[in-house]
Amino acid sequence: KNEVEQSPQNLTAQEGEFITINCSYSVGISALHWLQQHPGGGIVSLFMLSSGKKKHGRLIATINIQEKHSSLHITASHPRDSAVYICAVRSEETSGSRLTFGEGTQLTVNP
């Protein structure tokens, strides 16, 4: 079983729709990251959170530590949001601060 599971694997939306991507993890964590990977391959950090909720523009990330679950929401989605969204966790159990990644969610927003 993967330590980090994301759903859905693929998501297609119409411009303007509200989007939710989910992440579940099985280990104790000290932090969770949401990352964005564009077709060229580069990775951009969107959020790092260890509790509660964070908001940046149209993006909102929430985490429930007890349930080991996080969600990334995109409001008023736009075609430029099309990318792979990746959840990654920093485990409490490792001595370093390595990240363990989910498989990613491919989001396509159509105009």
Add this chain to the structure above:
Amino acid sequence: EPEVTQTPSHQVTQMGQEVILRCVPISNHLYFYWYRQILGQKVEFLVSFYNNEISEKSEIFDDQFSVERPDGSNFTLKIRSTKLEDSAMYFCASRDRGNQPQHFGDGTRLSIL
């Protein structure tokens, strides 16, 4: 905004050859990482580096791999004798002290022929 920069963006190498991937982390950052992503797969941790030594490495990071911070600004990943299965995107990341996020470079696409 400061960035992590990686060079080259694409490296093509014959199997068995040595390759060095280069990274310039954000200047005041103290922790450095290499990750790789085989095409179509998830990103995997290779190694972390702090205070001029490896702090953690994965089972992927075998004797063929090494890392170095030769001059206080560059952070390099060397693969001594490349194999076909080393073909992947390699990402460098760095972070500051404390509970700070990792910042990623744009990656180097390594193609082994």
